[in-house]
Amino acid sequence: MPKPLTAPLSTSPTTTTSPASTLPSTACFSDTLPLPKILVFDLDYTLWPLWVDTHVSPPLKPADAAGLTVQDRHGEKFGFYRDVAGLMVHAKEKGMMLGAASRTSAPDVAERALRLLTVPLGEAGEGPKGPTAWSLFDVLEIYPGDKKVHFERIRKKTGLPFEEMLFFDDERRNKNVESLGVTMRLVRDGVTVEEVEKGVGEWRGRNGRVKAEGGENGV
Template identity: 35%
Template sequence: MTDIQLVVFDLDFTLWDCGGTWCDHTEPPYQRRGDHICDAGGNKISLYADVAKILHYAQQQQLPLALASRTYQPTWAKKLLQLFEIDDFFEVQQIFPDSKRTHFATIQQLTGVAYNNMLFFDDEMRNIQDVSSLGVKAVYVENGISWPIFQQQLAAA
């Protein structure tokens, strides 16, 4: 059984794709259109296919979730979380322009979970390296989080 007590996700290119760019390069206001969101320029923003399954599984397993995002437009990211109706899945949300080390220091302080009991998914290798140096099990996801990657990493932790 895993010793993971908290799973942390990045946002851009980890939980969602904002049309090949970061959410801080989109154009509010946003509109929900079925399973995706469009920005004012008509660009499509979508969760990766397995995100809902992963979030519901974690909720059923009572596995706490958190966010660590370095976006320069935190209010836009939070609006997208609300529109996708996934904001309530995350007990801690560190969404602001700073290093992941700063995000994780606050997450650790707020949750009391030791770094070595955290599992982190991100699409940027610099973040994986920074957070790994703290003792967090950090996993690089090249094309967004998927159910097989999530399951494999949770089981291996």
């Protein structure tokens, strides 16, 4: 069954991401240990607090001038979880690639949301409007099916080995990608700084990458 929404989309405090400038750099991004070459994110209940194929009635349109939220046909609004903007921006600054791997049955709705939602760099009124989330992803695999297929295609498109991939997802069944060599961090309430810290720690331990390597942070 679909996860219940804890509050109406239009009032939930978890559906607007904070500007990247307000999120301290994740500690694991600034230590001397290696980092994955790519961070891959599920979408539903990982980057935003709903399933776009069951909780959203298209078409979507912007809900605010800054692009922090979108609204569906009934006026229900949603956006990214709080830490998403900062995590995406800081990861790109460290030279990591970003990917999306979603098995949603409404890929067109998911794509529309990613094209509309922006990643704010500073507080409202500070500098230009942030880039769209869509533009920050290096690879997107959004369609129904076994996520091992998604990762096979990510490997083919990026040329990266599975062992260089760290995946964040809210569904335990998708742990099957670890049979390929991918490290998956299971998240419960959306991706956060803390979840990324734990995920990077798991990736380092799983791959024996616990010592400093050549190059900046091993990336």
